[in-house]
Amino acid sequence: MEQTLSNKAELIELDKKHFLHPTSSIQAQQKTGAPLVFTEGNGIYLKDMEGDMYIDGMSSLWNVNIGHGRKELAEVAAEQMNKLAFSSTFSGFSHEPAIRLAKKLADLAPGNLNVSFFTSGGSEANDSAIKLVRHYWKVKGFPERKKVITRKRGYHGVSMGSTSATGIPEFHAMTTSLAPDFLYAPTPYIVEGEFTEEDLMKAAQEVRKMIESEGPETIAAFMAEPIQGAGGIIVPPEKYFEEIRNICDEYGVLFIADEVITGFGRTGKMFGLEHWDVVPDVMTIAKGISSGYVPLGAVMINDEIHRELIKYSKGTLFHGFTYSGHPVGCAVALKNIELIEEERLIENAAEMGQELEKGLKYLEEKHWSVGRVRNVGLLGAFELLADRDKNTRFDATQGVAGKVVQECLKRNLIVRSVTYEGTDIIAIAPPLSITKEEIKDIISIFDDAVSAVETTLK
C-alpha cells in the first residue's frame, strides 16, 4: 500500500481514538500521537511512513534477534498456515511442528532441561513456570512450598503472576492487588555511592537469609534473569549465580532462569546462564525463539521434575493456553533457530559484542558523564552520572537519560532508557546480524547525542 502523509495523519488520529498502547503514556499519546508509524523492516533498520530509516538499536523489544525482513520465516509461516494453520495440543492431540521444536529445544538447552510447555510469550511462560513448580511441590506432598523469591529490579512480564514476580515498583503501582506469595530479594546492583564486587555479592547471601527467615519448607523457587534487562542491563558478579545455585541446592529450592531476553544468542551464547556454567531447574524462553516474527514462548523443565510429574500428577493438568504450541509459531521458531545456527549469529553476537564494548569504552573515555559501561554480547548499557568517580546521580528531574534517548532518536537511532530509582541508564541490544560498520554508526550517534546533552548540563 502506498503511504502518504494524509494517510499518516489519518492513522495517527485513529491510533489516538482506538488504540490503547502497551507500556506507554496514555496522556502523551493524546498530545503527540504516535510520531513513528513503521511500515517496513530490513536487517537492523526500520522504515517509517515518511520513508525515514531508523536503526533498531533495541531489536524492537529485545526480540528481533535475527534481524528484520527475513523472507525465509515468512515463507515457512505461509507454508505451515496453508498446511495446518491450527490444531489443538490439549488432551490427546499433537502436531509435528510442536514435537520437533520441543526436541530441538531439548538439544539446545543446558543440562537435562529436556521438556517444554509452550506459551505465546514471556509473561505466560513465567506464569506457567510458577504454576508448574507450585503444582510439582503440591503433588509431591509439599503444598506449603509455594513462595517464589524474585529480585528487585527484576522484570518478568505483566500478566498477574509475572507482574507479581516483577520487582520494579512502577509495575506494581499501576494497579491495586498483586498475587500472593512473592518475595523480593536485593539484586547485585548498587544505585549510588562507591562499592566493590564483594558488596555486590552480598545480594546472594540476602537470598539465603530470606530463605532461612521465611523457612525453606515454604519456598517453592527462586527466579531470576541471568542479566536483568528492563531493570537496567544488570550483569551479576562472576560468582553470583554459582552461589545462587548452591543456595538453592542447599535448601531444596528450585531455580527458575528467565532467559526471555538472554536466550537465543543475545549474549553471545545460546543461553545467558551458560556464561557462568550454571544450569537451572526450570527455564523460561520467548522473544528470540521466533525473533518476534510470531508470538511464542516456552517453559522448559528438567528430567527430574518431569519424572516426578509423571509419577505424582494425577488426572488432567489444568493449565493450558489455546495457543500452547501454535503450529505456525513452532514452525517459524524452528526455521529461526536453523538460520541462527547456519549463519553463526551467536558467534557474530559474541564478536560484535567486543566491538560494542570498545565503542562504549570510547564513549566513557571521551565523555565526563558516561560511566558504568557494561555489555555481554549484544546486551549493553552505559550510565549517565553526575560524578562517575563517586558514582553519584543527576537529579531525576533533569531527565538526563530521556534526553539522550531523544537526541539519539533525532539522529535515527532507537534505544531505551532505564530510570528506576533515579538511574540514568541507556540500554542497547541490536539484532545479532549487526556488522562492525553498523556498530560504528551506533557509537557515532551515541557520541553526538551525549555531547548534545552534556552541553546542557554544565
Ligand code: PMP
Ligand atoms: N521476562 C523478561 C526477562 C522480559 O524481558 C520480558 C519482556 N520484556 C518478559 C519476561 C515478558 O515477556 P512478554 O512481553 O513476551 O510477555
